[in-house]
Amino acid sequence: MRHFVRSAILATALVPLASTAFAEKIKIAIGHQSMCTDTYTAGIVIKELGLLEKHLPTDGKYADAEYDISWADYSSGGPITNQMLANKLNIGVMGDYPLIVNGAKFQETDSLRSLYVAGTGYNLKGSGNAIVVPVDSDIYSIDQLKGKDVSTPVGSAAWGTLLKAMQDNNIPTAEYALKNQSPAVGAANIAAGKIDAHSDFCPWSEIMEFRGTGRKIYDGSEAGVPYLHGVVVREDLATEYPEVVIAFLEAVIDAGAWIKEDPMRAVTEMEGWTGVEKEVLYLYFSQGGHLTLEPTIKDAWVDALKFDHGVLVKEKAIPPLDFDAWITEDYIKAAYSEMGMDYAADKATMVDPKEANAGLPMEIWHARDGVSSYPTMPEFLRAVAEMQGTGAKLNATYVYDSETGLKLFGKTAFWVRAGDDYATFLRKGEAEDYAAAHEGTVVTFDEAIADFVTEG
């Protein structure tokens, strides 16, 4: 009897130990990019707000699961793919061109595959990538880059944009010197005037504009190909733990909702997490910003990715990619369903900045009072003049490109004064055309403000 009791006590004591020993440990290793705004809803926001933990399943086969979540921050998508191949990461978030390389590299192997399971955000016209020149440069258009030194992070989405832009403008590779520079080095070289032009992805161009070191001469929107980012997962994770992938995508949806709920709060928090200035982030995440946060996989995205693959094939031997095998909507549809949202409705919606931003008010970010809105140009310019007159510190001002509807910093826009009216443009050429057509003059931001400065 004593032996039986002792055995029973021992068995009881060992039960929790045994359950711990057999608890399944599920590794979720995510590669993200804290210096790429379009990835934030599948990266830094989920990480910092703990949104993944909120959605991970804890019942059924996951009742005893122990989650081992880790985050690794990279400056571009390429290394994320290498780490995913080695299974040190099983989820990655990156831009369109690196996504294609990811799918193709996995399909090049005999036994490994990745799946493109969701988007994070997009700009329908392709804004986000841009080519920037030093602020004092006399280069204003892409055709002036013939014979010049142009740098870009090779393999990135910005590299793809540069190739496309050069191809569209009939500038063969032999007619310019392509240099491979990371965003930080490219930005430093633009600031120092050591390179003629630098092509980069979001938000580097705007960082250079905001810091007053660079000026855009080409925006990705000119290519007219949507610019998008997305989430790729290793197929073995998706097959073995589909609910984990769905939970991650629910967190992506949550992250987007958190930003839209209060963009000012979001950009302020994100500045602390990433080191990117909040005024730059506001250009992306505010109403009328560059980025539409929405994770559905639209047919147009698949077409855009196929187009991007064609560009890469032209320039560099990359492996073929079976898009049908690589792209799946199953997981994001399941995430929408779990959250009681209408996937089809979101998928059918396209936000075109030209239409969506028409009539949106201009904005002034006052260092102390925050952001205020102005429906007309004269009201906006008068307010800027008055605030400057009091010596107030203005963090930034925001206007819209008359041609594309893109949100711009007031100080970097090309201004046209035509009678009592004003218009703003991203590119100098279009500003000049508009001025010629409306008997106007191209002026600087300061000259436009000066029109509203009252004496005394």
Added chain:
Amino acid sequence: MAVLSIIGAEIRANWRRMLGQGLLFALLFQVLMLVALMVRFQALPNYMTGYNWPANVLLIIRSTPSISDMAPIIREEWLLEIGRMNYDYGTGISEWSLNVIPSRLVILTALGALMTLCMALMRREGCSTSLSGTVRATTGVGAILVAMTNATMSWVVCCATPTWVVGLAMLGLGVSSSLALERIGPVMSLAGFALLVAMIFFLAWRRVRQRIDLKGAPFNA
């Protein structure tokens, strides 16, 4: 057959020295690359990261179903990264680094061992000065081809991944041209090894010839 037995005997007699000098060569090559980076960029490294190579390799083996897929993935696994980080923007970006990659260390050790074998064969043979110069030059070309194509320096201007063409780019060759040459790296490496092996066979063959000549020569001629 006689050629192979001479090579075999030489390896048996010198294997410790071959291994030791091979390892020493591989390690010195890492130091040389680091010095080259510091001189080229006029800056000292400001970070060092160690990687759990055995654990990472085990993970790859466990999670890669196809054996043919394992080798290329394992080949790129790092043991150590020493470089310079730029903290001007965001959380920091590595500008340049030396990546110590075990698969490359193995290749460089093999290269060092082959060079040692070449030298040992040459010493025993007592080559004429002109032939010795030719042998040394050919061995040198082979060694340079192998060593150059197994350099593991990384530079943001050149893909930010450890590739042998970084060395060319650092020497001033255009990035596009360097990257275009990247694909022929394995061929150049094989050519280097082929040169070294051919030289070893040539030296062993000459030794066989010398023995035959000695046997056939009259004693008091």
